[in-house]
Amino acid sequence: MKNAASLSMRPLLLVVAIVGLNLRPFITAVGPLAEDIRTGTGLGLQGMSLLTMVPMILMGVVAFLGPALQSALGARRLILAALAVLGMGSLLRFYSASGWQLVGTAAVIGLGVAIIQAVFPGVIKRIFPTRVAAVMGLYSSMLMGGGALGAKAAPIVAGAIGSWHAGLAWLVLPAAIALLLASIYLPADGGRASGRNVTAHFLRRPRVWLLMACFGLVNGGYSSAVAWLSPYYQAQGWTSAATGNLLAVMAVSQAISALVLPSCIGREGDRRIWLWLTMISQAAGFAGLAFWPQLAPFGWAAMVGAGLGGCFALSLVVALDHLSDAGHAGALSALMQGGGFLIAAVPPWIVAVLHDLTGGFRAGWLLHLASVIIVIALTYRLAPHTYERAFPATEEASPDASSDPRQYGR
Numbered sequence: 001m002k003n004a005a006s007l008s009m010r011p012l013l014l015v016v017a018i019v020g021l022n023l024r025p026f027i028t029a030v031g032p033l034a035e036d037i038r039t040g041t042g043l044g045l046q047g048m049s050l051l052t053m054v055p056m057i058l059m060g061v062v063a064f065l066g067p068a069l070q071s072a073l074g075a076r077r078l079i080l081a082a083l084a085v086l087g088m089g090s091l092l093r094f095y096s097a098s099g100w101q102l103v104g105t106a107a108v109i110g111l112g113v114a115i116i117q118a119v120f121p122g123v124i125k126r127i128f129p130t131r132v133a134a135v136m137g138l139y140s141s142m143l144m145g146g147g148a149l150g151a152k153a154a155p156i157v158a159g160a161i162g163s164w165h166a167g168l169a170w171l172v173l174p175a176a177i178a179l180l181l182a183s184i185y186l187p188a189d190g191g192r193a194s195g196r197n198v199t200a201h202f203l204r205r206p207r208v209w210l211l212m213a214c215f216g217l218v219n220g221g222y223s224s225a226v227a228w229l230s231p232y233y234q235a236q237g238w239t240s241a242a243t244g245n246l247l248a249v250m251a252v253s254q255a256i257s258a259l260v261l262p263s264c265i266g267r268e269g270d271r272r273i274w275l276w277l278t279m280i281s282q283a284a285g286f287a288g289l290a291f292w293p294q295l296a297p298f299g300w301a302a303m304v305g306a307g308l309g310g311c312f313a314l315s316l317v318v319a320l321d322h323l324s325d326a327g328h329a330g331a332l333s334a335l336m337q338g339g340g341f342l343i344a345a346v347p348p349w350i351v352a353v354l355h356d357l358t359g360g361f362r363a364g365w366l367l368h369l370a371s372v373i374i375v376i377a378l379t380y381r382l383a384p385h386t387y388e389r390a391f392p393a394t395e396e397a398s399p400d401a402s403s404d405p406r407q408y409g410r
Contacts, residue, residue: 011185012127016135018178019079019116020142022086022171025150026109027052027223028251029168031230032155032244036164041099045231045355049348050103052227055110056345059117063338066118067199067331074189075119080182082119086112087175094169117337122330125320127187133317137262140313141255144305146174147226148251155244198331207322207390210381211336215315216343217375221282221368222308225250227348232289232361233297250301254309261310262317271318275311275379282307283372290365307372322387332391347371 030037030051038048062069069078089108096102121136128135150171158167202208229250230243238246257278265274285303288296319336323329351364 009128011181012187013135013138015178015182015185016124016139017142018174018181019083019120020139021146021149022083022175022178023113023116023143024147024226024251025153025171025174026086026090026106026113026168027055027150028147028226028247029150029154029171031226031228031247032151032240033158033164033167034231035234035240036158037102040164041096041102043099043102045352046349047099047103048231049227049352051106052223052348053345054103054107055113056223056341058107058110059114060338060340060342060345062111062114063118063334063341064199066115066334066338067327069115070119070122070330075123076186076189078115078119079123079186080179082112082115083175083179083182084112085109085115087172087179090169090172090175092169094165096165114341118334119330121316121320121333122326123186125329126326129326132320133262133265136316136320137259137313140262140309140316141257141259144251144254144258144309144312146251148248148255149174151226151244151247151251155241159241198328199335202332202335205390207386208332208335209339210378211315211319211332212339212343214375214378214382215336215340217371218279218282218308218311218315219340219344220347220371221286221304222312223344224347224351224364224368225304225308228351228355228361228364229289229301232293236293246297246301249298250305250308253302253305254312257306257308257310258313262313265314265317270384271314271321272379272382275314275318275382276376278307278310278314279372279376279379280307282311283369283376286365286369286372290362290369318382321384322391328391 030048034048037043041047043050086109089105089110089112092108093102093105096105120139124135124139125132153170154167156167157170158164161167226247230240230247233243233246234240261274261278265271281303285300285305285307288300288303293300315336316333319333320329323332347364347367350367351361354363354367355361357363
């Protein structure tokens, strides 16, 4: 029976993997092609930052709506529709003639990605209740691996076909595969929670805002790295293919860290020591980029990537750990990502402004070094014994009950 159950889970694990693979390459494909895109569309640095900023804003806004959307439409239907939107946005990039059209496609793709990210963690907790950490590690690692795929493949496809449009638009293919597999294997929804009430209730909890701040400050480092790491080294004489390799190394390091760390931490326990290790890795990488960029560029990229990937996966696990109910845990994860991605959307633009003011990217890397130090301090408050105080068991059982949030711990 155990072997039969294991076999029945394999198609679902494949769906988790292929869906995750589609959530980042549309962002990481831009950096290696940045000069060609700027030449073809006339976008400046701040305009280019919108190709990362706009999807991140959508990831944030839609995540707040995720529980209510899931309550109204169901997770399976939302995921299938989002994959279709993602694929359509990728295809439209082949026909984008101006910078604003390209930003529009980023918004379309970002909308699809935002819906998936808001809904999928709760689906994973429902389908794999005893293997949440391991499956979230798979999902996160494939998400990061998709980033490596986008960075590496974009200049290759663009060079082979002779068009940067093709380097972006070919991502319609993995989106179509994900849509096909999800339509076949993704199971029907369980009971639908009262998403709107859960969202409003959770937003009164101080812990939700703490999780948002930690997630956002860390992922701001990711959004800046994918936007500006390639232009940073292209300004120092690197080719687009070489900087694509650099981004790919960062993304592969993310994927490995996101896969390995959740399997090391066990089903329960204190996640903070592991989170601190990931942030030390990020801090070392950003310091290297700021002060010694030519000393070990692939090493700095790998350190930043390993820290970002591990922190992303562990942050999702920590959010899901807070609540035993899959629907409520998924809503908490969606809200953490919502506020977090709204925060993470801003740094690429700030780094572009700092570049215009200082003539380089060092100030931007130092900004993210400071952000990591802040999150190291904030993470101290995420001890497991505080989970029940942050979300009392009686409240979880009846989230619509009116109560004074000040009586609970944070």
